[in-house]
Amino acid sequence: MNHYTYEELPEGHEESFCVDVTDDKMECFYRITQDENPLHRDAAFAKRMGYDTRVAYGMLTASLLSTLAGVYLPGERSLIHMVETEFPRPVYVGDRLTVTGRVQEKNDRFRTMILKVVIRNQNGEKVCRGKMRVGFLEEKDSRQL
């Protein structure tokens, strides 16, 4: 896990990691959400709708933004304020996703940063693009009240 402070992250700084989309992750997401939508659970239904097979939950892909902020950018002191995501292409079980985040803009007054996020599959196709506003946790006693 990274331990970046606000000062240690310049605009342009980038971090990446890879994740495999597995049946186990699909099942975990179902246990959290009870989202029984057949697009994600029934390959025959998904095919009738024009997909190769059942489609991974978009919000499962989006959940990787939690890892991006909480482990990489900035890591330990991450506090997510806002997340925006779009899903230009479907993700399937078996896909290997590469999540990349870049510090797009810093706000010195509020000590927050805007991360620009892109997630690509193993073919280099963009399956998710997003933006996050992330702040930095401070120990309670050291806060300026």
Place this chain on the structure above:
Amino acid sequence: MNHYTYEELPEGHEESFCVDVTDDKMECFYRITQDENPLHRDAAFAKRMGYDTRVAYGMLTASLLSTLAGVYLPGERSLIHMVETEFPRPVYVGDRLTVTGRVQEKNDRFRTMILKVVIRNQNGEKVCRGKMRVGFLEEKDSRQL
């Protein structure tokens, strides 16, 4: 599960459901994301940062928007295009969340709708607000190409 078509959902239509935030869901989210951030895993760390105890992952709360679209609004034919979420207050394990979505705006040309989403805890406090753009799946053979 609901089976609303585009025509069946007027602007203003609202759906709600309740979800308990449990240790099991936190563990499932960790299995998906490997987000080992101590704010969500270590009560002592979270307390030093000014929280009551470890904080639920924001993106776990946001994952309930998958259920909102995929099961309720519109249900079966849901296709999520875009999601925006903000997290004005922390969520803790043991909280009971009420997710409410409302059809804010319809776009007849693209047959999409904007849902306005609010998630409140058992005390009526807003813990997440969001916006989604959701389309409607159509059987492949019935598409107008």
